[in-house]
Structure formats: structure tokens, C-alpha cells
Amino acid sequence: MKKQHIWRVWIAAGTVLAVSTVGSLMAYFTDTQEKVNHFTVGKIQIALQEPEWEKKADQDKNNIPDEAEHMIPLQTITKDPKVQNTGINDAYIFLTVEIPCRELITVNADGMKNPPGMTPLYSYEQDASWKHLGSCKALDEKGKQTGVKHLYAYAEASGKCRIVKPKETTLPLFHSVTFANVLEGQGLEEQEFTIDIQAYGIQTANLNGGTSDAMEIWQILSNQKEIPEHYQK
Template sequence: MTNNRKKIAGLLTIGLLLLVGIAGTFAYLTDKTAPKVNTFTVGKVGITLTEPKWDAATNHKIIPGAVLEKDPTITVTANSETAYVFAELAFTDSLAKYESAVTINYSSDWTLLKTDGNKKIYVYKTTVPTKSTDTVLAPVFGQLTFANTLTAASLEELKTAQLTVTGYAIQASGFADATAAWSEVSK
């Protein structure tokens, strides 16, 4: 019995030595690359809306034939991704009533994308590319001119009229056109 045990122990020892030798050979024949770290940054789109010529402290009166300087200007902030830029003009009263009383001189740099109820949506003529500095776009419009034909009754109807301008921007990447981009940004 001891002979059998010695034989088994010897065979196990030889087997282990072979296993270690084979594993050592495999380790010798393998290789490993150095890790590559992929760092991702987050893109951004930033805008501001100002009205450089509009004095909010002034009491702006609606008078037949009056011209009011109003210049809503959207600025795309530095290092923003290439973007579609939109301006939404929301009128408190019916759009038809407002348009019959006021002429707005829209900039040719902005294109009417759609009219939705009492809102008009304008899109900037091109996508705005990424730049290391702020990009100041042309004002959406420059002035409001009130009709000479306004009467006391029509002025009374415009007493509560307000025009609210809101700027929007969304990355251009991933959208076929401005209409598709507006559908996403206006959700």
C-alpha cells in the first residue's frame, strides 16, 4: 500500500510540475496593452436675450403713428455647440388684432418658421457654429410702429396688449432641419 501511495504521490507531483510548467509557458507567451482612458465632456448650448435699445424704466405709450425702438437680441454664449436658434413672440391679445394695430420690422436674418395661435416662431437664418467667443445675432426686429388709424376704441382694446419674446436654442446635430429641431425644443 505504501508503494501505491508513493506512486500516486509521485504522479501527482509530476502532474503538478507539468501544470505549473505549462501555465508558466502560457504566461510567458501572453501580452497585455496599456489601458487607454477615454474622457468624454458634456456639450452645451447657452443663450441670453437682451434688448439693448429698450428702456424698461420708460413708460412706453401706444399713440397713433408712434415708433418704439425694441430690439430683442439673442446671444449664443462662447463654446456652445453648433445650434439652431429660435425666437418665440407671444401676443396676449389676438394676433390679428395686434397685427392690424402694429407693424413690426422683422430682421431679414430671421425667418418665420410657423404661427401657432397667438405665437409666431422665428428661426435664425443659419445654424450658429461653435465659437470661442459669444456670438451676438441680429435683433429679431428693431422697432414697433403703431398705425396712424388707431382710434380711441382701438387704443382701449390694446390697453392690456403685451408682446413677450423668448429665445430658444438646441444643438444642430441630430436634426434634419429647423422644423425638426423646433419640435424637440418646444416640447
């Protein structure tokens, strides 16, 4: 059983404007002075990183760490998504994590079977530096559920976003993932599954009257990027 590491970075920049103005001051009959005011354009740029995952051995060069190939039930592997602010302006950071799901029979620790149900193939423990804002179903083109997608803000428990300054990096959202305790023979063998992680950054200044509320800021970002998902607690 395989798990492939695939991630994409979406950068959502809020409105950062620069203006150049030229003003003239003239003394009649004697001289002319010109004063030029210079302004620079800000930049929101982020980098999604997984340093512990990325340094794992991959002897067959298939972009899947050897440790993540042929996973077995309850196997845990290090995976540590974090986001660095590589721009020049302060940023608020959000992550979405899509976990594949299948209709499966799982097994309890005592070996007893559970009834079939929609089961996430991987689980993880969220770091306290992030706040879970909601979840939604991931559907294929036919409307069939293929996963569950979670939204997180780099924020305090109260929902107040943490400012990530240029060159700073967030703490990891989680540090490892564990494969579900599924019963064998359900068609998972030799398949590849992905955990899709997307990172978003937005400026901290001039957002809806200076708000730092994670849900309000996500709504601004979501509207600007026309993100279709609607996350619910």
C-alpha cells in the same frame, strides 16, 4: 397707454451625451498599463438680449421705459430682440413673438375708419436674417383670442438654419415696433400690454441624420419640450 417689456428665455437642449471609459492593457508577468479616455459634457445655453431697449431711460423705475409709456397711434419705439449663444456648443436658434390683439376699429392714413376686426396692437418689420415659419392664435383660458404668436428661425430664405457658434449673437429679429392706428375710446387707454418673446436653442449635431431644415429641427425641439402650439403658414 403702456407697453411693458417682458421676455422669457426657454432653453431647449438636444441630447448631448458624455461617456467615460477605462481600458486596460496588460503585459503578462511584466507590467500593467492603464489608459483613461476623458470626455466632457456639452452645454447649450442662450441669452435673449435687447440692448437698445434695455438702455432706455426709466425714471419711475417701473421696468417700462419712459418712451414706451402712454403710447399713441402710429408711435414707433426701438426694440431689438437678438440671441447670444452663451454655451460651449454650436446652436440653432428660434424665437417666438406673441403680439396682443383686440377687436378694434382702426383708421386709414386718410382718416377713414375700417370695420371692427381682430387687430394686432403692434407691428414690426422682420429682419431678412430670420425666416418666418408660421403663426397661431393665442387664447385665454376661456378660448378667447388675446393675441397672435409667430415662430421664427435664424435661417436663410431657403429654410436652412444658420449655425450660431459659442459667443456669437444673432442679428435682431426686428429693430422697432409701431403701435396700431386705432380709434380712441375703445378701452385701451391706461392699460398695459406685453410683447412676449421666447428664445429657444438646440444643438446642431446629430439631429435627424444631420438635417439643417428649420421646420424639421423645430419639430424635434417642439416634441422634446412638449410645446403645445401648432404654427401654420
